[in-house]
Amino acid sequence: MKIVLLNGPNLNLLGDREPEIYGATTLADIERRLTEQARAEGAELDCFQTNHEGEAIDRIHAARRVADAIIINPAAWTHTSIALLDALNAFEGTVVEVHLSNVHKRESFRHHSYVSLRADGVIAGLGGHGYRAALDFVLRRGGGAS
Template identity: 80%
Template sequence: MNVLLLNGPNLNLLGDREPEIYGATTLADIERELTARAAESGARVECLQTNHEGEAIDRIHAARGSVDAIIINPAAWSHTSVALLDALNAFEGRVMEVHLSNVHKREAFRHHSYVSRRADGVIAGLGAFGYRAALDYLLDAAG
């Protein structure tokens, strides 16, 4: 199984940016854990974080036919990007949406996610553990 871990804008600042909301774990920590956990199951995780929406969309397009699943934390694009939704709709594999914070306890504009319309599952509010939960679900679903 090949999994793309795709993180959106500002997630490169994890561990430093608003740790009271997003926690102290860095994105590098999350990527190392998921890569190792996947390898234990014979799976592979490719990681990409970008602050550029077009780059994220291009990577989703490239994932078609070569990636079995995407774990995505679209961050602010969740609430704004129909283009990201359209790219995910063209992807045939499973999609898991992850948010570190519980977006439903935050500002009202964060309560809506375009990405959720395509996601097979949505995990919010579990901090960095949410990524592990998403990967474990995908590995279990793959059999």
């Protein structure tokens, strides 16, 4: 099984940016743990972070040919990007949306997610553990389309 882990804008600053909201764990820490978890289950995890929406869309398009699942933290694009939703709608495998913080306890503009319209599951507010839960779900599900 091949899984793409896609992280959106500003997540490269995890550990430094607003640790009271996002915690002290870095994205590299999260990616390392998830890669080990995937490998232990016989899966391959391809990690990618970008601050450029077009690059994220290109990565989703590429995943259509090779991946069984996408775990995505779209960050601010969650609330703004119909283009990201359209790209995910063209992907036939499992999609899990992850947010470190509980977006429903934050500003009202964060309560709407375009990505959720495609996601097979949404995890919010569990910090870095949310990524592990998403990976566990994908591994148990087998990556098939919804």
